[in-house]
Amino acid sequence: MNFRSAAQNAKCQISAPLLSDIDPVWLLRLFTFIPAVLIILAGACAIWMYLFVLSLHPESKPQIQMAGLSADVRITRDANGIPAIVAERTEDLAPALGYAMAQDRLWQMDYLRRAGQGRLSEIFGSDYVEKDHLIRSLRVVCKWDITSDSVEQKWTEGFIHGINKYISLHANKLPVEFSLLEYRPEPFVPADIQSIILALSVESSQAFKIDPVITRLISKLGDKASLIFPKDETSPEPLILGDLTGIQTKGAIFAATRQQGHGIPGFRGGCLWSVGQNFSRSGRAISACSLFQDLAAPGFWYKARLFSPDYQLSGAFIPGIPAACAGMNKNMSWVCNPTMVDDADLFLEILDSNSPKSYWKIDRWKRIGTKTETYLVKGGSGVKKPIWITETGVIVSDPVNSRAFSLRWTGQDGSLFSTALFIINRATNNQEFTSGLRQLQTPCVNSVWASDDGSHGSQFAGKIPIRSSSSDGMCPMPAWTGVHDWQGFVAFEDLPSRKNPAEGFTSNCDERPGGSDFMIYTGAYWRNGAKNLRLTALLANSGAHSRESFQKIQNDIFSFTAARLAQTLLEHTVPKGSTENEAVAMLKTWDFQMSNDSAQPAIYALWRRAVSKALVSNHFGADIYQVISRNTELTNKAADKLLFDAIASADPQLTAILSEALAKGLADGVALFGPDMKKWKWGSAHTAEFRHPVAGKSRFLEDIYNVGPVALSGARDTINYTSWSIQRPFEVTEGVTLKEVYDLTNPPQEYGVSSLGSSAHFFSGNYKDQTAAWLSGRLFRYPLDASEVRKNSSGAVLLRPDPKRKPHMKAAAR
Numbered sequence: 001m002n003f004r005s006a007a008q009n010a011k012c013q014i015s016a017p018l019l020s021d022i023d024p025v026w027l028l029r030l031f032t033f034i035p036a037v038l039i040i041l042a043g044a045c046a047i048w049m050y051l052f053v054l055s056l057h058p059e060s061k062p063q064i065q066m067a068g069l070s071a072d073v074r075i076t077r078d079a080n081g082i083p084a085i086v087a088e089r090t091e092d093l094a095p096a097l098g099y100a101m102a103q104d105r106l107w108q109m110d111y112l113r114r115a116g117q118g119r120l121s122e123i124f125g126s127d128y129v130e131k132d133h134l135i136r137s138l139r140v141v142c143k144w145d146i147t148s149d150s151v152e153q154k155w156t157e158g159f160i161h162g163i164n165k166y167i168s169l170h171a172n173k174l175p176v177e178f179s180l181l182e183y184r185p186e187p188f189v190p191a192d193i194q195s196i197i198l199a200l201s202v203e204s205s206q207a208f209k210i211d212p213v214i215t216r217l218i219s220k221l222g223d224k225a226s227l228i229f230p231k232d233e234t235s236p237e238p239l240i241l242g243d244l245t246g247i248q249t250k251g252a253i254f255a256a257t258r259q260q261g262h263g264i265p266g267f268r269g270g271c272l273w274s275v276g277q278n279f280s281r282s283g284r285a286i287s288a289c290s291l292f293q294d295l296a297a298p299g300f301w302y303k304a305r306l307f308s309p310d311y312q313l314s315g316a317f318i319p320g321i322p323a324a325c326a327g328m329n330k331n332m333s334w335v336c337n338p339t340m341v342d343d344a345d346l347f348l349e350i351l352d353s354n355s356p357k358s359y360w361k362i363d364r365w366k367r368i369g370t371k372t373e374t375y376l377v378k379g380g381s382g383v384k385k386p387i388w389i390t391e392t393g394v395i396v397s398d399p400v401n402s403r404a405f406s407l408r409w410t411g412q413d414g415s416l417f418s419t420a421l422f423i424i425n426r427a428t429n430n431q432e433f434t435s436g437l438r439q440l441q442t443p444c445v446n447s448v449w450a451s452d453d454g455s456h457g458s459q460f461a462g463k464i465p466i467r468s469s470s471s472d473g474m475c476p477m478p479a480w481t482g483v484h485d486w487q488g489f490v491a492f493e494d495l496p497s498r499k500n501p502a503e504g505f506t507s508n509c510d511e512r513p514g515g516s517d518f519m520i521y522t523g524a525y526w527r528n529g530a531k532n533l534r535l536t537a538l539l540a541n542s543g544a545h546s547r548e549s550f551q552k553i554q555n556d557i558f559s560f561t562a563a564r565l566a567q568t569l570l571e572h573t574v575p576k577g578s579t580e581n582e583a584v585a586m587l588k589t590w591d592f593q594m595s596n597d598s599a600q601p602a603i604y605a606l607w608r609r610a611v612s613k614a615l616v617s618n619h620f621g622a623d624i625y626q627v628i629s630r631n632t633e634l635t636n637k638a639a640d641k642l643l644f645d646a647i648a649s650a651d652p653q654l655t656a657i658l659s660e661a662l663a664k665g666l667a668d669g670v671a672l673f674g675p676d677m678k679k680w681k682w683g684s685a686h687t688a689e690f691r692h693p694v695a696g697k698s699r700f701l702e703d704i705y706n707v708g709p710v711a712l713s714g715a716r717d718t719i720n721y722t723s724w725s726i727q728r729p730f731e732v733t734e735g736v737t738l739k740e741v742y743d744l745t746n747p748p749q750e751y752g753v754s755s756l757g758s759s760a761h762f763f764s765g766n767y768k769d770q771t772a773a774w775l776s777g778r779l780f781r782y783p784l785d786a787s788e789v790r791k792n793s794s795g796a797v798l799l800r801p802d803p804k805r806k807p808h809m810k811a812a813a814r
Contacts, residue, residue, distance in 0.1 A: 065802040066095060066165055068158065072800050075100050076793030080780060081758040081766030082303045084789040090311040094155045094322060096799055098162025101302055101319065106166065107177040108298055108760045109196070109320035110185045111693060115264050116195030118373075123181045124693070125378045130255035135202065136373050137252060137387045137394040141412050144194045147419045155422065156190050159322035163188045175761060177694055180701070196320040197417050201443045203266035206525040207344035207473070210634060212254050214474045215346060215405070216627050218244045221620065228620070228628060228638045229474055232512060232524040239470040241478060243348060243403065251397030253407065263693035265300050267338040268292040268734045269510025269527065271535055271719050272446055277454035279504040281544045282745035285450035288550040289326060289335040291738040292510070292721050297690035297707050298767065299756030301738045307786040313425055314750055314784055316738055323421035326740055328750055328784070331428040332451045333742030336421065336437075340510060341444040341464055342523025344409040345471065347392045347479035353402045359390050362482040366391065392479045406479055408486060410463040411442040420461070430455060430499065437461035438492050446508050452744050457499035458506040460513040464490040464522050473523055490520055505539040507532055509719070527633070530560035530717035547751055550741045553719060555777035561717040563592040565640070566604050569611065572647065573658040580662050582677055596683025596713040602673065603680070605730060606665035612639035612726070614661045615646075629726045632716070668729070683711030686724060688732035690756060707756060707768045710775060720777070739779060751779035
């Protein structure tokens with residue numbers, strides 16, 4: 001026996017008698033005591049966490065004195081936590097709105113303004129630096145003036161004053177996120193409204209997402225990349241620079257494209273429609289909308305109702321902006337939805353190899369404007385990054401071999417988004433509504449309106465660039481010649497507009513503005529028009545419309561694309577075995593409803609995904625598929641073009657490709673859903689999770705803040721819209737976040753629902769209380785009369801003028 005064995009044997013001989021000497025009763029007590037202690041500790045931790053969270057719950061003080069008010073203002077809330085604000089003077093509504101919005105959404109408002117300031121890395125760390133750098137680079141060239149209108153200025157200052165009053169009054173009971181991220185909010189200033197608009201405009205722009213991908217494709221494929229480009233009826237033949245082949249794509253805009261939106265819920269289109277008095281049961285005009293966004297927590301849209309003797313508004317507000325994007329007043333209803341115009345272009349700059357701070361423009365070298373930004377990164381040291389500016393725009397890539405990309409964006413010339421909404425919120429007729437939209441520069445919007453005189457219509461608004469004849473807005477143009485510079489913007493009078501059309505309705509679902517009749521190039525990022533075809537059919541064939549018929553339209557999940565594409569795939573496929581034959585038989589009986597409890601949508605989606613991957617990979621290579629699959633819309637358009645080109649050319653390999661893709665898709669389905677195809681359910685994989693920006697810090701926070709996953713019906717081309725990731729099938733990343741119906745009957749009626757709730761506080765009963773109704777397609781009725789609001793509300797807060805304080809002064813610009 002060696003020394004180690006002897007030692008171990010001796011240890012066993014010593015320890016065994018000691019263990020046998022212990023009283024079994026004490027052992028029982030010991031093993032009873034330890035779990036009990038652990039349970040008590042866990043309970044104590046839970047109680048401490050509850051009390052900690054409760055201590056930060058925004059309290060509703062019954063009475064508050066606020067400088068600047070001319071009379072008392074009362075804030076009450078309905079069962080969904082939606083505030084109703086009643087004032088004797090209209091100007092007193094703004095500070096009360098700011099106070100109520102801060103009570104419900106303060107951290108979210110701070111998060112959005114930080115995103116637009118390029119300061120998220122200060123609270124989240126290094127992952128946000130590139131996004132911050134892109135935003136700060138844009139801020140350098142953006143001329144975003146705050147309005148000079150005195151009435152709007154006073155409204156804005158009052159709104160900001162209300163926000164800051166809440167911050168100062170509740171300095172020790174701020175939302176939990178501030179404690180988790182270990183910082184405190186700075187006072188708000190009017191310029192913060194523009195920062196929020198900037199953040200959302202950039203995150204909503206398709207050009208910021210797709211143009212860098214197109215540039216990468218050109219770098220890898222050269223001229224062949226044009227086969228992947230999305231096309232429009234008015235698309236010019238693009239000029240593809242030889243300088244782009246093999247060029248390195250590094251820097252702010254390319255890094256930001258690879259990242260998710262960091263919880264900034266960009267706008268992704270929507271369905272908007274209206275009918276006139278002859279098409280409604282009430283004999284009055286009705287309008288409605290379903291608005292699409294990236295899905296994130298907390299809930300986005302902030303509903304509020306404002307009442308004074310000479311002003312009434314029920315609206316859906318962007319957090320931190322004091323004017324409503326959608327709503328109704330005493331005279332009309334409206335929806336203004338940011339849309340997918342190509343509003344930005346990349347340009348290739350030539351830099352002086354001897355002096356990289358110079359660039360060539362037309363006939364001479366010009367000095368690059370420079371600025372250095374410092375990023376205070378949480379958990380690290382400060383990072384300094386240079387910003388370079390040319391005549392075209394800001395440099396958004398790393399210079400390589402005397403080349404760099406600059407960006408031209410409509411937002412450089414201003415926004416006036418809040419100004420346009422401010423005017424629209426007070427419009428009494430179509431002329432005043434249109435005058436508000438005329439102010440708008442960025443972002444472009446689709447809008448519908450309806451008036452109490454029975455008229456209705458639609459209006460497109462915002463700045464659309466006029467490009468050179470060889471620019472499709474996607475391929476980077478040479479900046480050095482000056483030939484391809486933007487040549488101004490499309491005149492407002494030339495933008496699509498309709499009033500009381502003969503067919504009795506207006507409709508638009510994120511398709512090209514003006515339909516096929518509008519022959520001005522606005523970009524090629526529009527969806528395929530399937531939703532609008534469906535919407536038009538439902539509006540034309542449903543007889544007299546009502547809130548109920550509009551609600552049914554909002555919940556429609558019929559897929560025109562599936563009806564067309566599934567039939568095409570079936571015609572050119574030969575099933576390989578019994579599993580494939582079963583899938584084909586099921587698809588042949590499908591009604592093309594993308595229902596979450598049906599198997600056919602899952603079969604179709606799996607097949608289409610496999611077909612897209614096979615066609616693109618076979619034609620361009622697997623590495624190219626990986627590049628474009630970051631953007632689902634771009635991938636689908638490229639694959640569909642390759643499919644129909646192969647059919648037109650009678651490609652002998654097509655049947656084999658489609659048959660193999662069917663087998664591959666079904667094999668993926670077995671892994672997702674199990675072996676019994678008849679038991680598959682689309683909603684088992686087609687799910688959405690609303691993720692909060694702070695939730696990624698721990699699993700515990702994910703469980704608290706995130707909502708879902710929830711099973712969803714729908715698809716990219718259904719009115720009840722969803723968009724899933726190709727790379728993470730079939731995780732829904734975009735969907736409907738707001739549904740509204742406005743019936744201008746007497747008295748007017750409004751119905752609506754949001755995807756989550758009115759509060760951003762996860763421990764509030766209104767954090768996600770609307771989600772069940774949203775999933776089932778049910779709308780809530782919103783009282784529009786001040787007396788009815790008083791009857792059905794609770795938790796009143798009275799804001800009173802402060803007799804000791806002078807009216808609030810203008811907030812200093814930061």
